[in-house]
Amino acid sequence: MAILFSNATVLPMTAVGNAPRTFAGWVGVDGNRIALVTESETAAAEFRAAHPGLREFDCRGKLVMPGLVNTHCHAAMTLQRSLADDIALMEWLHDYIWPFEARQTADDVALGMTLGVVEMLLGGVTSFVDMYYFENRCVETVERLGIRAMLGCNYFDSNVDEVMPQVEEAVRLAAGCDRVQIALAPHSPYTVSPENLLRGKRLADKYGLHLMTHISETQDEVRIVREKYGKTSVEHLDGLGLLGPKTIGAHCIHVTDSDIETLAARGVAVSHNPQSNMKISSGVAPVERMRAAGALVTVGTDGTCSNNDLDMFEEVRTAAFLQKSATGDPVALPAWEALRLATVNGARAMGYADGELGVVREGALADLIVVDLQKPHLQPVNDVVSNLVYCGKASDVDTVVVDGRIVVENRCVAGVDLPALYAGVAAAVARIKAGR
C-alpha cells in the first residue's frame, strides 16, 4: 500500500555536508521505499493519482523525518527496568541482575523484547542493534512487530558453545526478512578469550554478519586487558583482526588518541551511550575527538538497567549536552550533528550504504517518523532542528513507518494489546523474582 505524507515540514537529513535544510512538502512511499520527496503540489497530485487507495496523512504542523537508529541496547532487559538502582556495581550484578537472568527463559526474553520494541517504536526508533541472550527466539518477535533490527547474539567464554548454534539458527530464521540481521556479540575483550573472539569472527565472516562488542567502557576493563595482553582494548581487538566496517563498538570511553585513529582507520562504528555512561559513572566518551578523527560515531541507549529507558530523543539531547559540558565548549556537537549520529550514521553502522537508510530521499528505504510540532515545548519554531534536538520528546512522535509499513498510528502500535502486554510482563517478573 502506498502512503503520502502531505503538507509536512520535511527534514531530509544528509550523509555529508552542513546543517540540513527543511522544506514544506510531500513525501510518498511505495512498497518499502520512499518514492516521492517534493515541494511541488502538482507532483504530489500525480503521485496520488498513480496510487489509488493510498493512505494519506495530513501533516500540517508536523515534521516528517528519518526514523531514529539505536545502535546499542539490550531490549529484553526492560523486565529488569529499575530493578536495582543507586547501588554499587558488584552488589547490583551479584544480588540482582545475574540471579534474575539465570532464571529467565527464552520466552521471558521475547516478552521483554516485545516491551522494549513497543517503547522504541512509540519513541520514533525505527531500527535498533540489540545484544543479549536468546536472540534466535527474538527473530519472530521483531519480524512481527515490524521494526528493523540487528540482533547480536551475546556470548562469554562460559556459554560460547550454546550460543554459536543459536547464531546459525537465527540466521536461518531471519533469512526471509530483509529487516532483520543477525550478528555476533562477544561481550567484551576482558570477558571473552582471544580464541573465542576469533571463533565469533569466523562465524561472522562465514555468513557475512556484523560483530559487536563493548569496548573500553570502564577503567577496570582497560586495566584488566592491559594486565592480560599488554595492550589497550582497541589494540588487542585490532591485533586479532576484529576491527572493521562491520564492527560496532559500544561505549569507547577510555580510548587513547592512537586507539581513536585505529577506530577511524578501520571504519568501526562507535555506539555512544551518554545516559548509561553518566548513570553508572563510566566516564565521558571523547565524541568530539572521535568525530574529528573521522570515526563513525552513532548513538545508543544501552539497556534499561543503566538508563533506564530506550528514549533516543533524550539520548541525542544528552549526547550534545554532555560533549558541551565535558569539553567546556558550548559549540561542541551542534544539534544537527547530534541528530546525524542517530540517523545517517546509525544506518551506516548497520551496514546500509549512504543514502539507503536514515535519510528522506527518493529511493531510500521507507523508515519515517512524523513528529507533531503543535506542542507548547516545540513552539515557537525559531529553529526546527534545535527544537527537535533540544526540546523534542519521544511522545511527540505520532506516526511511524518502517520498511514502508505503518507500525505506529496516533501513538498506537499496530497489533499490540498494551494492557495484556503489561500484565504478561508483570506476571513474568513476579515469577522470576520468586524463583519459580
Place this chain on the structure above:
Amino acid sequence: MAILFSNATVLPMTAVGNAPRTFAGWVGVDGNRIALVTESETAAAEFRAAHPGLREFDCRGKLVMPGLVNTHCHAAMTLQRSLADDIALMEWLHDYIWPFEARQTADDVALGMTLGVVEMLLGGVTSFVDMYYFENRCVETVERLGIRAMLGCNYFDSNVDEVMPQVEEAVRLAAGCDRVQIALAPHSPYTVSPENLLRGKRLADKYGLHLMTHISETQDEVRIVREKYGKTSVEHLDGLGLLGPKTIGAHCIHVTDSDIETLAARGVAVSHNPQSNMKISSGVAPVERMRAAGALVTVGTDGTCSNNDLDMFEEVRTAAFLQKSATGDPVALPAWEALRLATVNGARAMGYADGELGVVREGALADLIVVDLQKPHLQPVNDVVSNLVYCGKASDVDTVVVDGRIVVENRCVAGVDLPALYAGVAAAVARIKAGR
C-alpha cells in the same frame, strides 16, 4: 469543590528521612488543602459522603504525588526558544538575545510567560520561581492560569530605577492572591553594584520578599568579582548581608568549600540547573558536596534559550545523572533524593514551612499531580520511584491540581486555546524579529 483521587499509588514525599514509602490509597482535597490521605476505603467513603458533588478521579494504575517546583527560570523567554543555539556566548547575546529583548513589550513578555506556564503545567510543574522583566505585567497571567509562582523582578544597574516601582506595583497587584509572591532579582554580583544590591535588599525587607540572583555561574563571573572586590561571589554577597533563608542563588557552580559552608549556614536555597549548565558549558555544580554540607539544594530549568525547555522531569533525571558522572560514584544523588530536591526542597526555597507544600500530607496545600504509569517506558514497576525519576516524562502527567483547583485534566490546560496561543506567539516573534 472537593476532589477525591481514588485507588491511586500515592507517593507522599517527606521533608526528612529515607526513601519515601508509596502505598495504595486515596487522596482527598477540600478547598485549597489536602484533607485526606488514607489507605482505608472506609475513610474514603466517609470523605465522599461528606462532600456531595466532589470530583472523583479513578487513579487505578496511576501515581498521585506532589507537583514539581521549578526554582529558577525565565519563563517568558519561550519566545526566544531555539533562537540561536550552538554559537559562542558573546555572538549569542549581542546578535540575538539583547536585540530581541530590546524590542519586546510587556505584552510580549506576558504572552511568552503564558506559553511557558502552559508548558510547565502540562509537565507537572505546580510552582515556579521566575526572574525576568515586566513581572508586574505577569501577575495577572499567573493568577489566571492557576499556577503557583514567585515572580522575581530582574534588574541591572542600568534599569534599577525603572524596576523598583514595578516591584511595588507587582506587590500591590499580587496582594489578593496567596499563590503569587513577588521577589527582588538583581541579576548577579558582577552586573549589579553593591549599592544597587542593597537597594533591592531594602525593598525586599520592607515587604518581606525573597531575593534571588545568579551566583557563581561561570568562571568569568568569579574572576570579575574577585578583581573588583577581592572576594568570591558568595563572600561578596554575604559581606553585603544578602544571604539568608529568603535568598535563592541560581547555579552556584564555581564555589569554594568555604562558600558552600556559608550557603549552608545562611540557609540560602541553591537552584541547580543541570541541563543549562551542560548546554552552555558553565561547569558542574558540586551538588553532592553542597548537600553533604547541609545546603538547601533545589532544581530549576533555567530559561528556554539555554535548555531549551521547561521540563522538570528531565531536569531531575539530569541532576542525578550529572552528579553520578561528575563524582564517579554511581550511588551519588539517588533517585528519591533527586526527587526531594524538586518537591520538598523547592517548596522550602519558596518560603513554605516543612510539610506545608511539596508533600502529600493532610493539611498541606493541595498542589498535586497524577502520573499515568500505564506506559511502556514505565513498565514493569520494579521500583516506582526509580521509574519516575529515571524514565518518567512530562507527557506522563495527566491531571494537575494547584491550590485545590484542577488546572490540567486529560492533558488539557483549563481556559487555554492552544492553537490561538501558538498563532499569537508566532505573530509576536515575527514582529519582534522584523524590528517592528
